Amino acid sequence: MGHEQVVFCHDEPTGLRAIIAIHNTTLGPALGGTRMWPYASEEEALIDVLRLSRGMTYKAAISGLNLGGGKAVIIGDPEKLKNEAFMRRFGRFVDSLGGRYITAEDVNMKTRDMEYIHMETDYVTGIPQSMGGSGDPSPVTAYGVYMGMKAAAKFVFGTDSLANRKIAVQGVGQVGMYLVQRLVKEGATVFITDINQDKLQKVASETGAKVVAPDEIYDLDVDIYAPCALGATLNDDTIPRLKASIVAGGANNQLKDEHKHGYMLIDRGITYAPDFLINAGGLINVGAEYYGPYNSDKAHADAEKIYDTTLEILNMASEDGINTQEAAMKIAERRIAAIGRIKLPY
Incomplete structure (x- = not known):
């Protein structure tokens, strides 16, 4: 996949096992979140972090950000392993890279975890607003997804209104939850599922969304399917x-x-x-924090541009006879190549 650097992190006293992958720093330092997941093996974790970090390169490039692509995964159950010492030790590993990789929130990470990491390194974003950071990036991620969804609706249905549309949201973590709130507010009929039953019932109670079983989500007669959990849900079995x-x-x-x-x-x-296009709001948000000074209105305005870019990609793919993922990657690669001619990797 062309990665520049992959770092395996291990600390016996805290039980920390993590992998940091830096894919490409042509446009700037690699910024990408840390996710924690009980991977079945180190190999599974490695495959995930390599794919995720590559996606961050494309996400930054297509969003016009001066950032490269990186990602980190921590292996293990967050409910059993996460504590202050655990996260601070991870922060030291991040700091040892000297700014080539900047971390942020991802799956099973919270603003408090970023605060612990910040105790050991300056190379972290998404720290609390009380400390001068931008806080949880999930609302801006969800806003970008919402804008991309509306653009796709405009392309397919001729109108970007989601009122009375039937939408299936798979995963109601932070991003999924904020997305559901926006969809319900606009008047969509929303179906939701998640493996976390407590979270699922909470979102259903607060929004009126209809709960379905995890495997049932693929069979619903809906207008839009919104995967908001882990990856690879579009495959031979589900499509x-x-x-x-x-x-x-x-x-x-x-x-x-x-x-x-x-x-x-x-x-x-x-x-x-394309996922790396419409879910770029979070990266836009933490990028704004890193380069500072952070302004929430500016971050939301930049995320709103995802609407126009999505329409551009959908039209380009249709005209060129290629799939939309390839169209988006072409635009991102074009920018990386152009900037690469005038500067060295970070």
Whole structure:
């Protein structure tokens, strides 16, 4: 995948096992979140962090940010392992890279965790607003997904209104929750699922969204399917089951195979809003914090531009006869190549 650096982190006293992957720093230092997950093996974690960090390179490039692509994964159960010493030890590993990698929140990470990391390094974003940071980036991520979804609706249905549209949201973590709130507010009929039953019932109670079983989400007769959990949910098994006209969600690496499943969606007549494009709001937000001074209104305004970029990508893919993921990657690669001619990697 062309990575510049992969670092395996291990600390016996705290039980920390992590991998930091730096994909490309042509545009600037690699900024990307840290996720914690009980991976079945180190190999599974490595595959995930390599794919995620590569996606961050494209996400930064297509968003016009002067940032490179990186990501970190921590192996283990966050409920059992996370504490102050654990996160601060991870912060020291981040600091040892001298600014080539800047971390932020991702799955199973909270603002408090970023605060612990910040005790050991300046190379962290998403720290509390009380400390001069931008806080939780999830609301801006969800706003970008919402803008990308509306653009896809405009392309497919001729109007970007989501009122009375039926939308299936898979995963109601921080991003999924904020997205559901926006969709319900606009008047959409929303179906939700998640493996965390407590979170699922809480979001359903607060928004009126309808709860469905995890596997049932693929079979619903809806207009839009929004994957907002882990990746690779668009695959040989699920794509034939989809009845949606649009796929637009906040999850990373939604296509298990970018080429094969990108074209499988086309064959099914389903429009795909590239994940690394429409979920870039969080990166836009923490990037604004890193380069500072942070301004929430400016971050939201920049995330709103995802609407126009999504329409550009969808039209380009249609005109060129390629899938939307490839169209988005072409634009991102073009910018990286152009800037690469005038500067060295960070």
